[in-house]
Amino acid sequence: MIETSKITLMMIAVVGLGQAAFLMLLLRHEGKRAFRANRWLMVFAGAACLSFIEDITDVILDARLVLLLAPLFMAAVFAFVPSIYLYFCEIADRPVQKPILHFAPLGPVFIAMSVVVWILFAQFVPDIIQQDGIEVEITLDRHLPLTVLIVAVFAALYIQLFIYMPKIWKVALGYLLQAKEQLGADQDALRRWTLEILIGITVIFVIFTLASLIDVFVADGTWLTTFVQGSFVLVFFRLCHLMASTPTLFVQAEWQQGDEDTVEQTDRGVSRENSGEFAPSDAARPFLDEEEVARIRDRLNRIVDETDLLFDPLLSLPKLASAVGATPNQLSYVLNQHLDKKFFDFINEARTREASRLLVEQPERTILDIATSVGFNSKSTFNLAFKKITGKTPSAYRQQNPEK
Template identity: 60%
Template sequence: MDTSEIVLLLIAAVGLAQAAFLMLLLRHEGKRAFRANRWLLVFSLTACASFVEDISDVFLSPLYILYLAIIFVPVTFVFLPSIYLYFREIADRPVRYPGGHFVILVPVAILTAVAVHIMRTRILPGDIGGEIDFELDTDIESHLPVAAILLTIIIALYVQLFGYMVKIWRVAIGYLRQAGEQLGADQRVLRRWVTELLTGISLIFLIFTATTIVDIFITDSQWLTTLVQGAFALVFFRMCHVIAHNPALFVQAEWDGAQEMAMDEDARDFTATGSRQTRFAPRNLVDADEISRICKRLDAIRTRSDLLFDPLVSLPKLANAVGATSNQLSYVLNQHLGKSFFDFINEVRTGEASRLLVNEPDRTILDIATSVGFNSKSTFNLAFKKITGKTPSVYRSETLSRRNPVL
């Protein structure tokens, strides 16, 4: 075992340890957050596959390495779909059939198997005792079928890169806006988090692709492969650090977002006395008696129902419970209570959480957060601080210390 192989093994070991740390970290966000975090787990397992491949390159015979390409090459196509599905989940816009994003693994695996078969039966010697010495630029005509297959796979990788990165950025931009509107998140910090995460993903994908190309086209590339994998491990480490220090904020889907935003604009156009500042009058969706009825019904739901603690509660669902249309409820919330739907929900949930934090001091913050409808501890912390000005842990400790002063 030469020096480059020892270094490669160390890099692989560190990378696997980082992946294990990330997977353990994701489990602490709560059961409801697992629906999104499962895609980061898939992403981590894909990174693990890269490090396992490095280990196999050192310990396995060339023939087994060739056969394992049928597994490791298709795995490359898992990186971007898993991150795309993750962002769709934290933005509360889950894909109905997520498995469809991984269908491409089947044709890639078939093409790789065909290439491996051709290499084993037509190109490589019958008894492989040493290193496989195969270059695409040597006697290219005899290797044309394999070269065509490998080139097709590489092109597919880059088509996937550009296609998914556009979709990921679109979802990320919408997610940034939702997190700012619903939770009052610091847009600068949140934007940096998203940018670092997506930049890291892009670098990992490009490094992974570069490693594949190096292995295919360059002979005796052990040190170059080691350097590339070292860069891969560093980028992956940075991504783990970003996720550990800034967990994702889970937002709620905007079932009637356009209508609610329109209502917000209408509300801003009124003065304190209710007079319109523009030359147009708002559409009168509900009369005074109906407004009073809706407000009373909201108070009853707030005090005597657990509907608002349902993590899947939506504007249409609440409107149905109130006995009004979504537009009417949004109108009353915005113009008569001065709140958006999300502000109203978070205020009720935070009020109940405040009570539980003090009355049940032995109960964990994560357990309380999920019991009142929040999808993750990080989302709960931000919403709680936006409304109370304190984090849940600080609120609990200060309130309990006032109740039980030290004599």
């Protein structure tokens, strides 16, 4: 007879599995430009799926099979916090050069847990699992290497949590402080999304830590696991709701193939060209000679004509300046003095021009769909910018310019 607590845990795990899978579908649906940042949330959701599957298998599978799967499930736990950290680094425009290194502990953990399982099967399984499937306690002090391995794995998990959580908060809060520079995005939605995922993940890990500590002093910790997994489900439910109601919040621009030969960004912010090397510093003078102005204007034209960088909802003056190969002051000087445009006007004009084309050529698409595809995160923001530039609302423009 299955205990009521385990049935409850399995039901929560089934709901959580569905929510995590749905979140992955939403993230994947945002397309290529969103994938660079969203891939890390997908890793997080995938690890959560394995965690929920573990709770389900614990009820429906034979205990021996559950024990065999333990290395996979335990290794997946070590993917949670690195994936969140890499996600915040990506949306803060601070991508990690070798992200795979952050998942390096998964290998040793998998090996360590495999050794644990081997020891258990070799020396303890007859005592752990009786013929009728009833589990009994394991006295770890009967085998010192087994004790050391298990303690080492859990110690590594807590060390990882305490190393990464401050780093996650630092990157996320730093991004929020710079949010005023973001273009075309609903700032309230950006802040809400960032804070909710940050606070939600923090609450989950605090609950997990406290539950693990309490579990040491209680005989049956099933209710603690149920509480932790229930927290996961609530967080996934909220993330799915935010993703569905405010799409493409964090989208990275997608460069075309030829751009890698003309623009290469390094950790030092250095941009190189085929004809030479240009390495501006933030302290460089904003006033430029005619040759430098011509170079910046030519690069701007190429970015407008050959890439979709201007359709990045998170595009800021520093990010565009980096792509151009200039400092923010230099780019602002060229825009104001030589193009007679402010940064926001320059970007919104390019977006409105593309939106105007799509409104006419693709009448089957909704206005909101077109708005998000060119970098706006809300219909109201799009309508204001579009009317300011064209003198018409998007719907009126579409009606007056039917497809030919």
